[in-house]
Structures are given as structure tokens and as C-alpha cells.
Amino acid sequence: MKAEEKIKALREELHHHNYLYYVLDKPEISDYDFDQKLKELQKLEEDHPEFHDDNSPTLRVGGAVTKNFATVVHEHRMYSLDNSYSQEDLENWEKRIRKQVDGEVNYTCELKYDGASINLIYEKGRFKQAVTRGDGVQGDDVTNNVRTIRSVPLKLQGDYPPKFEIGGEIVLPYEGFAHLNAARVEAGEEPYANPRNTASGSLKLQDSAEVARRPLDCLLYGIKGNNLGIKTQFESLEKARSWGFKVPEEAVLAKDLKEVLAYINYWDKHRHDLPYETDGVVVKVNDLHQQDELGYTAKAPRWAMAYKFQAEQAATKLKKITYQVGRTGAITPVANLDPVQLGGTVVKRASLHNADQIEKLDIREGDEVYVEKGGEIIPKIVGVNFKKRDPHSEPTKYISRCPECDTPLVRNEGEAMHYCPNFNGCPPQIIGRIQHFISRKAMDIEGLGGETVALLVNEGLIGNYADLYELKKEQILPLERMAEKSAENLISGIQNSKKIPFERVLFALGIRYVGETVAKKLARHFKNIDALKKASQQELENVDEIGSRIAESVVEFFASEENIENIERLKGYGLQLEISAEKLANQTNKLEGQTFVVSGVFNMSRNELKKLIEDNGGKVSGSISSKTGYVVAGENMGPSKLAKAEGLGIPIINEEKFLKMLD
Ligand SMILES: NC(=O)c1ccc[n+]([C@@H]2O[C@H](COP(=O)([O-])OP(=O)(O)OC[C@H]3O[C@@H](n4cnc5c(N)ncnc54)[C@H](O)[C@@H]3O)[C@@H](O)[C@H]2O)c1
Numbered sequence: 135m136k137a138e139e140k141i142k143a144l145r146e147e148l149h150h151h152n153y154l155y156y157v158l159d160k161p162e163i164s165d166y167d168f169d170q171k172l173k174e175l176q177k178l179e180e181d182h183p184e185f186h187d188d189n190s191p192t193l194r195v196g197g198a199v200t201k202n203f204a205t206v207v208h209e210h211r212m213y214s215l216d217n218s219y220s221q222e223d224l225e226n227w228e229k230r231i232r233k234q235v236d237g238e239v240n241y242t243c244e245l246k247y248d249g250a251s252i253n254l255i256y257e258k259g260r261f262k263q264a265v266t267r268g269d270g271v272q273g274d275d276v277t278n279n280v281r282t283i284r285s286v287p288l289k290l291q292g293d294y295p296p297k298f299e300i301g302g303e304i305v306l307p308y309e310g311f312a313h314l315n316a317a318r319v320e321a322g323e324e325p326y327a328n329p330r331n332t333a334s335g336s337l338k339l340q341d342s343a344e345v346a347r348r349p350l351d352c353l354l355y356g357i358k359g360n361n362l363g364i365k366t367q368f369e370s371l372e373k374a375r376s377w378g379f380k381v382p383e384e385a386v387l388a389k390d391l392k393e394v395l396a397y398i399n400y401w402d403k404h405r406h407d408l409p410y411e412t413d414g415v416v417v418k419v420n421d422l423h424q425q426d427e428l429g430y431t432a433k434a435p436r437w438a439m440a441y442k443f444q445a446e447q448a449a450t451k452l453k454k455i456t457y458q459v460g461r462t463g464a465i466t467p468v469a470n471l472d473p474v475q476l477g478g479t480v481v482k483r484a485s486l487h488n489a490d491q492i493e494k495l496d497i498r499e500g501d502e503v504y505v506e507k508g509g510e511i512i513p514k515i516v517g518v519n520f521k522k523r524d525p526h527s528e529p530t531k532y533i534s535r536c537p538e539c540d541t542p543l544v545r546n547e548g549e550a551m552h553y554c555p556n557f558n559g560c561p562p563q564i565i566g567r568i569q570h571f572i573s574r575k576a577m578d579i580e581g582l583g584g585e586t587v588a589l590l591v592n593e594g595l596i597g598n599y600a601d602l603y604e605l606k607k608e609q610i611l612p613l614e615r616m617a618e619k620s621a622e623n624l625i626s627g628i629q630n631s632k633k634i635p636f637e638r639v640l641f642a643l644g645i646r647y648v649g650e651t652v653a654k655k656l657a658r659h660f661k662n663i664d665a666l667k668k669a670s671q672q673e674l675e676n677v678d679e680i681g682s683r684i685a686e687s688v689v690e691f692f693a694s695e696e697n698i699e700n701i702e703r704l705k706g707y708g709l710q711l712e713i714s715a716e717k718l719a720n721q722t723n724k725l726e727g728q729t730f731v732v733s734g735v736f737n738m739s740r741n742e743l744k745k746l747i748e749d750n751g752g753k754v755s756g757s758i759s760s761k762t763g764y765v766v767a768g769e770n771m772g773p774s775k776l777a778k779a780e781g782l783g784i785p786i787i788n789e790e791k792f793l794k795m796l797d
């Protein structure tokens with residue numbers, strides 16, 4: 135290919151990947167591959183300046199603004215960072231700096247937090263606005279979403295300047311990410327791929343109440359403004375910290391490149407001890423005067439350089455692909471590997487996600503594969519060393535039957551996962567479903583654990599959750615490690631669960647896609663199991679926030695005779711299969727179809743107020759938009775919310791007026 139064509143093709147390709155990464159939060163290639171392509175383009179452009187283009191991905195910040203939020207033009211442009219991968223890269227950078235500035239040069243070394251770039255604006259010590267980086271010139275106004283993040287101070291302390299901006303990164307710490315994914319798996323949904331894209335996707339959610347549920351964190355690193363009286367980068371970090379911002383303590387002042395390299399080496403080894411993901415170190419010229427002298431390129435400051443850690447990868451042999459069946463019947467392919475050291479642990483297994491992934495990467499048993507450890511709970515396979523492939527190997531044929539019960543698998547249109555449809559006859563599904571049924575957030579059966587459930591099923595004492603209620607002490611006493619006392623506890627735990635309210639029973643049934651929140655919504659709307667059972671796909675979809683996927687799954691659940699029979703039995707045993715009369719008395723549909731935003735301080739607690747809205751059929755949202763019906767305003771309502779509501783002409787009512795609506 136001629137250089138010009140190659141350059142054009144690479145630009146196209148990189149534009150496309152930027153879009154997938156920044157706008158859709160669904161990258162299709164690894165960051166490493168992306169960076170390699172970008173470097174290739176950079177090299178070609180250097181060799182062929184005649185094909186210069188201002189819009190080249192090498193010269194522009196990669197993001198974009200979306201249509202879902204108000205667009206804000208940045209007062210101070212937001213930049214990306216130049217990347218380096220070696221000591222030599224850094225030495226060359228230092229030489230360039232020395233040519234341009236006089237005197238001694240010190241550096242601030244910070245960690246490079248891997249999340250979504252954000253700019254926060256403060257006036258008179260109060261949080262005013264949060265804007266994404268976007269394309270660097272303009273970004274999305276995500277103020278309402280960012281306001282829900284606990285570590286973003288709404289009010290500052292100390293000697294803050296009257297007006298300034300501060301740049302930072304919104305991250306999702308590993309622990310929160312793991313919780314979030316566990317809940318998704320629980321609800322039968324596909325887990326998120328990595329913390330970075332999840333953090334970035336969270337900022338773009340429409341419902342800030344949902345954002346508030348995500349354990350996001352905001353780490354700050356760059357103050358911008360006029361006449362702030364700050365002389366160095368390191369001082370600005372200390373200042374920001376004293377005003378109440380979360381500025382990680384790992385940052386250090388380095389007097390020369392040698393100290394910079396020591397910092398890099400240390401964190402390359404220890405970064406896994408941090409609670410959040412980092413992908414490198416950022417080295418910044420410390421003196422702000424010198425920074426000014428150095429200035430910016432089209433894409434990045436000349437006074438800063440990112441040093442990227444090598445993505446932690448290892449090559450090893452894929453011995454065998456096995457398949458796991460989850461409680462919802464979802465099939466997960468698992469790569470069984472020759473054990474290999476990676477990021478401080480020995481890795482033997484890795485996730486292959488689904489059939490598409492295997493096909494896309496053309497992964498085969500016997501291949502040498504590359505394993506990577508990102509934020510995922512288990513490592514993943516990112517590629518194959520085709521040079522080492524056995525020429526006689528054949529493409530992987532995905533299984534067509536369930537490895538546990540031999541039932542032909544199904545794959546619904548538009549879904550990535552295969553499922554075993556043998557809902558009531560497939561052992562891991564039976565055990566998994568009963569384990570879910572007894573779990574804390576569902577029926578919370580004390581005295582019964584997951585292993586005992588498996589034992590009871592394997593011994594043929596139970597075959598579904600309804601059978602639990604017929605268990606007799608004499609039947610379980612002979613089981614291994616079962617004493618008189620524990621058998622009694624188990625039986626009384628089961629009896630006590632009959633008091634658990636309807637919404638949790640509904641969640642416990644283990645209908646695919648019906649997690650805790652959906653179960654609550656369905657219980658509220660249909661009031662009892664018989665009404666839900668009779669609901670058509672359309673009726674279900676008419677319920678607020680119930681989409682076609684959930685509706686379909688509910689209809690499918692009640693189409694099974696076995697499920698109906700189980701439910702009739704549960705009814706017979708006295709479980710709560712309708713909303714209690716007491717609860718029902720407090721519920722109306724007076725606010726049906728109305729969305730409320732609650733802001734400020736009230737006589738009753740905010741949670742009580744929100745519950746009142748929901749109990750009367752209304753919906754609570756965290757952010758004001760044209761869809762908001764009313765803003766219920768208490769004392770000290772946020773000024774920006776007030777302005778926004780007034781701007782959109784949304785009625786603002788006080789607590790008293792709101793209570794009148796319920797009379
Ligand atoms: N896989 C794909 O398809 C794909 C597509 C596009 C981009 N990418 C990846 O995204 C990255 C490029 O994104 P980018 O332009 O945001 O650059 P970047 O993430 O490499 O670096 C710039 C950003 O680092 C952040 N940052 C974190 N800690 C910082 C600190 N202490 N000081 C200053 N800034 C800090 C800032 O938000 C800044 O905007 C690359 O790693 C690239 O591989 C991947």
C-alpha cells in the first residue's frame with residue numbers, strides 16, 4: 135500500500151476506535167493495539183509531512199460530546215497526554231525541555247488514574263459544574279451525575295480562591311466494580327468488562343439516582359484559574375487537598391530524572407496494592423512558570439509526559455476449553471491454561487466470555503494465548519500467537535448441548551450468551567436457583583447454606599425450592615455433619631421465611647433479569663402473583679422501566695407448568711405471594727406517570743419523602759430534565775437545580791403542597 139493510502143486507512147480506523155471507546159464505551163481492540171496503531175500513524179506522518187491533516191487522531195483529543203447532555207465550551211482547553219514507554223523516551227523528553235527552559239527543572243510524579251477525565255468548576259467555595267473532556271474544546275455537562283459522587287466536595291474549606299477549575303479523573307475502585315458485577319450476574323445480566331469503561335459509562339447515565347448507586351470516586355490533580363498565587367504543581371496538589379479534594383498521597387516531588395525513574399519502578403511493582411486501576415505515571419514539570427514557557431501542542435502539554443506501564447500480559451498454552459452452567463442457565467466458556475505467573479498471582483483459568491469472543495479471536499485448544507489482567511475479577515484472553523499455531527488445528531466448535539444435562543442450547547436473538555433451557559431439570563441450575571432462593575437478599579433462610587443445598591439436591595431430598603417447605607428433621611439428620619441442633623435451626627429457618635414480603639419472594643423465584651429493583655417494581659404494580667402471572671408481554675412493557683427483555687423473560691417463566699405448580703405449592707405453604715394489606719393501604723396511583731425531583735432539606739427524611747412518591751405510583755429522579763413533572767423543594771435547595779427548573783418552566787412545590795397532592 136502507498137504511504138498516503140496507509141495513512142488514510144489508519145486515520146479512519148483510529149477514528150472508528152475512538153468512537154467505540156469514548157462515545158459508546160465499548161472498545162473492540164485492546165488499548166495496547168490501539169496505541170500501536172497510533173504510533174504507526176505518527177511515524178508515517180512524521181516521514182510524510184505532505185499528508186498533514188489537522189483532524190488526524192494523532193493531533194486531536196480522542197473524545198466527543200454526546201447529544202444527551204448540554205454542551206459546554208471549556209474555558210480552559212482540556213488536553214490529553216503524550217505517552218512514553220521507555221527510559222529512553224523520557225530522556226529524550228527531558229532533553230527537549232532543557233533546550234526550552236532555563237534553570238533547574240524539578241518534576242512532580244503522580245499516578246495515572248485510569249478512568250474518565252473530568253473538569254470541576256467552583257465558585258465562592260461551592261461546586262458549580264462538572265464537564266467531561268469531550269473533544270477537549272467542549273464537553274458534556276454531567277453536573278447532576280457528578281454531584282452524587284461522595285468524594286466530590288460540594289462546599290470547600292480553607293483559603294480557596296473565589297473562582298477556579300480543577301481537573302481530575304473519575305474512577306470506579308476495584309472493590310465497587312466487583313460488587314456491581316456480582317449484582318449483575320445475580321440478576322442474570324452480563325458483567326461489565328472493566329472499571330474504566332464502566333466509570334465513563336456511568337457518567338453518561340440519564341438517571342443520577344442510578345449513578346449514586348455506583349461507588350464512583352473522584353481523584354483530582356490539576357488546578358486551573360487566574361491569579362491563584364500558586365507557584366508549583368506540587369504546591370497545587372497540597373492546596374487542593376487542603377480545600378477538601380481527594381488528592382492521592384502517592385504523588386512525590388522528584389529533583390531529577392533518576393528520581394522519576396525510581397518512582398516509576400516502584401509503582402510498576404506496587405500498583406496492584408492500590409484500590410483503583412492505574413495505567414502509568416504522569417511526570418510534570420513542577421515550576422508553573424516553566425510550564426508556561428513550554429506550552430502545549432495541539433493535543434497535549436509539553437510540560438507533562440505519561441509513562442505507560444506495560445499491560446500485564448503473559449503467554450501460555452490453552453489446554454482445554456470447558457463450559458460452566460450458571461443458575462440462570464447461562465453458559466460461560468472457560469479457558470484452562472498451563473499455570474502462568476501474572477501480576478503477582480498464578481493464573482490457571484481465564485474467561486472466554488462467549489461464542490462470539492472465541493470466534494472473533496479465533497481461539498483454539500492447543501494455542502499459545504496471551505492472557506491479560508485488567509480490572510476484571512478473572513483474567514481474560516486477549517489474543518493468540520498465530521505463529522505457534524499447529525497447522526492442523528481446527529476452529530473451535532462451540533458446544534450445542536448443555537454439558538450438564540445434554541439439552542440443546544438456545545441463543546436468543548441479539549444476545550451474546552447461550553442458555554440451557556432445561557430450567558427445571560439441569561442440576562447446576564436447580565442448585566443455583568435454590569441457593570439464590572435462600573440467599574440473604576431473597577428469602578434469607580437462616581441455618582441453611584449453599585453447600586447444604588447442593589447436598590440436599592444430590593441426596594435427592596429436594597428438587598426445587600418448594601420442596602424445602604416439606605423437609606422433615608428426620609430426613610436431614612442422617613446427612614453428613616448434621617446434628618440435632620443444626621437440623622432444628624434449618625427447619626425453623628425455613629418456617630420463618632414464610633414472613634418474607636412479596637417483593638423479596640418475587641426476587642427469590644429467580645426469574646431471569648428480575649433483580650431486586652425490578653422485583654420491587656413488579657410487586658408494586660401487580661400487587662399479587664396471580665395478576666403478574668396473567669400479565670401479557672405488552673402489559674408488562676407498559677410498566678415504567680420494564681423493557682421487552684424483562685417482559686419476555688417473565689412471560690416465559692409463567693408459561694412453564696412446573697413453575698406454576700411450584701408457585702401454587704408455595705402459596706399453599708403460606709408464603710407471601712401478595713403485597714400485605716397494610717402495605718397496600720398505603721399505596722395509591724395518585725402520582726402515576728409523574729416524575730419528581732427532590733432537592734433540599736425537609737421535615738420528614740428524604741428517604742421517607744421518596745418512599746411516599748413511589749408508594750403513590752410516582753417516580754423519583756435525581757436530575758431535572760424536560761421530563762420532570764415537579765420539583766419538590768425543601769430548605770437550602772441547590773441554586774443550580776433551582777435555575778434549571780425555572781429555566782425549563784417546571785413547577786416547584788414545597789413539602790406541604792406535595793402532601794396535599796396525596797389527599
Ligand atoms: N481500545 C481502544 O479502542 C481505544 C480507543 C481510544 C483510546 N484508547 C486508549 O485510551 C487512551 C488514550 O486516551 P486519552 O487521550 O484519554 O489519553 P490517556 O488516558 O493516555 O492520558 C490522558 C488522560 O490521563 C488522565 N490522567 C490520569 N491521571 C492523571 C494525572 N495524574 N495527571 C494528568 N492527567 C491524568 C487525564 O484524564 C488525561 O486526560 C490510551 O490508553 C488508548 O489506548 C483505546
Ligand SMILES: [Zn+2]
Binds near residue numbers: 540541555559561
Ligand atoms: Zn443443562
